[in-house]
Amino acid sequence: MTHARVTGAQDSITPTYGYIGGTSNCGSTLMSFLLNAQPGVASVGEVAWSIPRVNPGLFPCSCGARLDSCQFWSEVSREMQQRGHRFDADHWNTAFEVSDNSLLQRVAVRSLASNFADVLRDKLVHKLPGWGKELTEIGSRNAALAESIATITRASVFVDASKDPARVRLLCEYSDVQPYVIHLVRDAPAFVKSFIKKDPRKLQTAIRWWNRSIWQMERLKRTVPAERWLLLRYEDLCAEPEAELRRVLKFLGVDADAPILDYRSAPHHIIGNRMRLRDSSKIRLDTSWREELSGTQLDEIIANTVENRQRFGYS
Secondary structure, three states: OOOOOOOOOOOOOOOEEEEEEOOOOOOHHHHHHHHHOOOOEEEOEOOOOOOOOOOHHHOEOOOOOEOOOOHHHHHHHHHHHHOOOOOEOOEOOOOOOOOOOHHHHHHHOOOOOOHHHHHHHHHHHHHOOOHHHHHHHHHHHHHHHHHHHHHHHOOOEEEEEEEOHHHHHHHHHHOOOOOEEEEEEOOHHHHHHHHOOOOHHHHHHHHHHHHHHHHHHHHHHOOOOHHHEEEEEHHHHHHOHHHHHHHHHHHHOOOOOOOOOOHHHOOOOOEOOHHHHOOOOOOOOOOOHHHHOOHHHHHHHHHHHHHHHHHOOOO
């Protein structure tokens, strides 16, 4: 798949919207690269929250260029302008945010820990002239961004790897997007090891984060039609990448006969973690948690995640 614009007139493409949901460090950047390498699929990784607020134009795209000089993102800006949206590194604005105040943000958009409460709140907020209008504009920007990237790449599927389950609900509420959700799960010990790498004191925070993500995704699952939901374990993807990638592609409705595993053979413009800047296509399971977690830490993780780990077949 090429990310160069095809010369001449192009019809706009409204793609199927794929969404990768899960925790941080769940393998979503790897999944974005793999999917973006497949004909008919486009992904730029994390659509929301990945751009720094300070000097965003200096942020490196996975192609090596800065966002303010990347040819691909310049083309996206032009496509977005044709759809009525100013879009560049300084005007990304794809996260559903109405305030820097965490309390107001929670009241307006964050999950209220009940699907029923979320529905009632969203309907009320949608009608408010301030927040409702702002969130509808953000929804429109996200839909236009997917359409712009699909049009440039001639892709029938666009995959957003922003991970936050609340974002799926908000896309449905404030745009015409109806995502196909890939729940990407990574076992608790591996996630916790990554989370506490910089601060081992946050062990309990990491455990709560993993459990909360599972509960949020399970609640989201009850609101999404069964044919739009796919469970994928990171460990299975690493062990059997071709078989698992075929399963994902079939779910998204694209050709799954000969999936491309050498994802670095294709050009990419992925936004996300530092893995996007590496030059290897090797897929391997990171089991460093076995050596880096102490026996006491591992016991605590297992004891506090046992129910959710069993839910997904982790022994």
